[in-house]
Amino acid sequence: MEKLFKKEKFILSICIPTYNEPDNVKLLLENLSKQSTPEVEILIRDDSTDDKTEKIVNSYLTKIPGQLRYFKGEKAAIGGYDIALLSLIESAKGDYIWWFGNDVMGDGAINKIITTIKRFPDISLIWINSAGIHNQSDVGVDFGGDRFFINADEVFETDVGLLGFSSIIKRKEAMEGMEESKKFIGSALACFYLSLHVLSGRKGRFYFIQKPYMLCTAKPSGEVRWYDSFQVHGINYFLISQKFKNKFNKKSFKKGLAKQFGQIWRAVLVERALGFTTGFGSKTPKIKKMFQCYWNFPEFWIALPFFLMPRIILRVFYRFYKIFFDRRHLRFSIFEKNYFLN
Secondary structure, eight states, X not given: OOOOOSOSOEEEEEEEEESSOHHHHHHHHXXXXXXXXXXXXEEEEEOOSSSHHHHHXXXXXXXXXXXXXXXXXXXXXXXXHHHHHHHHHHHOOEEEEEEOOSOEEOTTHXXXXXXXXXXXXXXXXXXXXXXXXXXXXXXXXXXXXXXXXXXXXHHHHHHHHHHTTSEEEEHHHHHTTHHHHXXXXXXXXXXXXXXXXXXXXXXXXXXXXXXXXXXXXXXXXXXXXXXXXXIIIIIIHHHHHHTTGGGSOHHXXXXXXXXXXXXXXXXXXXXXXTTOOSGGGOSSOOHHHHHHHHTTSHHHHHHHHHHHSOHHHHHHHHHHHHHHSOHHHHTTHHHHHHTTTO
């Protein structure tokens, strides 16, 4: 059921899919109630098995009048997250789309985004920087300030993995790739396809906001998640990116994927060394799949001997590393901050 709303035209649509996370929804809505404007609509697709989230949303209808839209859905057996998010994008009425998960929206985020869009109406994609909620100076990407990317190739090679979580895209351009994106339902990255579709179309400019308006809480290593971390970050990013291989400069394309792979294989080795059998430390690390994807990347051949090592040997290497080097490097500070946060 959809709650009624008043305004028919919005600049920004914030899309929030949720499943049995009422506390997170409450935290986000409380934050949004303090900074949302009549130019913004908030859409929530709730696939929860109870009505706790719905009750919370109802309590905010008067705090965010005419801008909060609620849809009650049912979690699909496969691809529930993708289905929920794509359905929200299809229902959205804003010129731009921003999807949100379990992160916290920094103060002033909406005003900054709306101001940026009004100032540069030809923007097709905005990259919102992110940081850990307890250390906002340690950002995902540091360009020293807001700026336009030189072109789409620079966006891709900066950190393609973050692009799936940190982008605001023009809805009209995204909708042109909607049907194709549905082929990736179940990958947990159907909307990453939409970001690449907008980026590769090169119809407008691409903007970077330095201040981290996405504040994230790191998840513990080895934690069981609703998705297969290794499959999503190590394989699915690669497979979806390949659909756009001919849309980007070859050198930039390979650089972006190499950076993604470098972050992944370090995460895998750390979790395996720590003895985890879930997440990136899965008992089946899918080396064969990774070989099929990355066999022509030098980084794969550097990582392969470590993948083949027994866990007990990896543990020794890890302890040695911690003694003689800064442990932050191996424990994927950048990766943990930006990927485990989502």
